[in-house]
Amino acid sequence: MAAESEVQKKLPASLSAKFQDSFAYLTIKDRMPVILTKVVDFVHRKKNNLGPEFGEDGAEDLKNIAGHISKLRYEIQTDKPVVPLEDDRSDTIIWNQILEKLTNENGNEPPKWFSSAWLYLECYMYRRIQESVELCKVMQDFDVFEESKNNAFYSSELAIQTLLTNLLVTVDNIEKESDKKLSENLLFQQFLQVSLWGNKCDLSISAGMDNAQTSCILDQLQFLKDNILINDSSQIWNYINTKKGGSRIDIVLDNAGFELVTDLCLAEFLLSAGLAKSIHFHGKAMPWFVSDVTSTDFSWTLKNLSATNNLAMSKFGRLWQDRIEDKSWVLHFDTFWTLPFDFAKMKSEAVELYKELAKADLIIFKGDLNYRKLVGDLNWNTTETFETSLRGFHPAPLVTLRALKSDVVVGLKEGQGEETKEKDQSWMVNGNWAVISFCDKTI
Numbered sequence: 086m087a088a089e090s091e092v093q094k095k096l097p098a099s100l101s102a103k104f105q106d107s108f109a110y111l112t113i114k115d116r117m118p119v120i121l122t123k124v125v126d127f128v129h130r131k132k133n134n135l136g137p138e139f140g141e142d143g144a145e146d147l148k149n150i151a152g153h154i155s156k157l158r159y160e161i162q163t164d165k166p167v168v169p170l171e172d173d174r175s176d177t178i179i180w181n182q183i184l185e186k187l188t189n190e191n192g193n194e195p196p197k198w199f200s201s202a203w204l205y206l207e208c209y210m211y212r213r214i215q216e217s218v219e220l221c222k223v224m225q226d227f228d229v230f231e232e233s234k235n236n237a238f239y240s241s242e243l244a245i246q247t248l249l250t251n252l253l254v255t256v257d258n259i260e261k262e263s264d265k266k267l268s269e270n271l272l273f274q275q276f277l278q279v280s281l282w283g284n285k286c287d288l289s290i291s292a293g294m295d296n297a298q299t300s301c302i303l304d305q306l307q308f309l310k311d312n313i314l315i316n317d318s319s320q321i322w323n324y325i326n327t328k329k330g331g332s333r334i335d336i337v338l339d340n341a342g343f344e345l346v347t348d349l350c351l352a353e354f355l356l357s358a359g360l361a362k363s364i365h366f367h368g369k370a371m372p373w374f375v376s377d378v379t380s381t382d383f384s385w386t387l388k389n390l391s392a393t394n395n396l397a398m399s400k401f402g403r404l405w406q407d408r409i410e411d412k413s414w415v416l417h418f419d420t421f422w423t424l425p426f427d428f429a430k431m432k433s434e435a436v437e438l439y440k441e442l443a444k445a446d447l448i449i450f451k452g453d454l455n456y457r458k459l460v461g462d463l464n465w466n467t468t469e470t471f472e473t474s475l476r477g478f479h480p481a482p483l484v485t486l487r488a489l490k491s492d493v494v495v496g497l498k499e500g501q502g503e504e505t506k507e508k509d510q511s512w513m514v515n516g517n518w519a520v521i522s523f524c525d526k527t528i
């Protein structure tokens with residue numbers, strides 16, 4: 086016990102809105118209330134256009150959701166203490182136990198918005214939104230972010246078309262290449278970077294505003310290359326090749342819309358090139374951080390791809406549906422991903438999920454929130470090693486593909502952070518800079 090607290094003492098502080106020059110402060114003060122306002126607007130609009138199948142109960146439910154979320158916004162803006170959840174979702178008990186523990190550790194004071202850990206509070210906000218839906222009579226399946234996610238897909242449709250047309254040509258040519266390994270390595274780098282930059286397109290960083298990919302991502306890769314602050318892709322390539330194609334690769338997904346399509350392209354390339362045998366995807370069990378992929382979003386995306394009259398889109402839409410049926414693609418939606426725990430806690434808090442991930446030969450974590458959870462959302466020195474920041478989370482070799490959208494990053498060279506800041510003051514939060522960090526340690 087003493088040894089454990091010694092280690093904890095050495096850890097940096099959690100990111101928090103108590104640091105007024107931080108992105109956490111800006112997020113809690115400005116960005117989160119804006120997201121909630123947009124949700125309330127959407128719920129009101131929905132209420133006015135609700136089909137007859139939901140009847141008066143449906144309208145009443147939506148009115149209650151809007152009231153609940155407006156109250157939550159007021160609680161945040163007036164820095165009220167966090168309160169227990171009152172619905173009966175399967176994870177309610179865990180959330181309330183966490184709150185109790187945090188309250189005890191804080192001299193019997195519940196966490197508050199402008200002084201407690203940002204990661205916990207931001208997750209709690211999304212869980213409270215879900216609470217308002219769980220308490221409904223007839224609208225329990227309602228996703229308050231559905232419209233923005235679907236619109237994000239439609240606004241990226243041209244970019245999706247171009248990308249999938251390129252994928253179609255690539256997949257057809259893989260077998261015909263003369264210097265197979267060399268070209269596969271280049272294509273691997275390309276699809277890894279496509280998936281990486283797909284992460285620029287989330288709707289949480291844009292506070293729910295349209296943030297779609299409207300131009301061809303492939304044309305931008307060369308230009309974006311210098312913005313990859315850490316690029317471990319050669320090590321990842323070498324590692325994957327030691328597995329001789331027999332591997333299972335897990336992708337811990339982030340956002341729906343264009344980003345999801347880029348992840349599916351990476352998965353398709355890995356299978357078609359024989360670099361992996363199966364791909365396991367991990368999505369969210371409930372709507373989360375505005376644009377994160379739920380099971381409904383995943384099926385919606387495949388259905389919409391299949392239904393278009395663009396050749397590449399419809400072909401992959403159908404092929405990917407088949408891949409789910411033949412189990413070369415497997416989908417998981419574990420509740421752990423929508424709890425406020427960082428990943429170092431997975432081994433004790435979600436034993437089964439940890440064991441499942443340990444079956445992978447490589448785990449690819451997408452996006453900013455997954456990165457924050459990998460490194461514990463702590464105020465690390467930018468030159469700290471990625472391995473140290475993981476604090477013992479090593480279910481399998483893992484890589485993070487993340488565009489920087491919060492003020493924490495590790496693994497940089499001495500002076501690299503300062504240099505980047507000189508070029509771009511908001512480099513840590515504007516999504517224009519990125520990392521591909523790999524850790525091959527396993528325990």
Ligand SMILES: O=P(O)(O)OC[C@H]1O[C@](O)(CO)[C@@H](O)[C@@H]1O
Nearest residue numbers: 112287289290452453454455490
């Ligand atoms: O979709 P991503 O890449 O996880 O980004 C979501 C990020 O946006 C933010 O909401 C910005 O506040 C972060 O909290 C979060 O890490």
Ligand SMILES: [Mn+2]
Nearest residue numbers: 287339340374
């Ligand atoms: Mn996200």
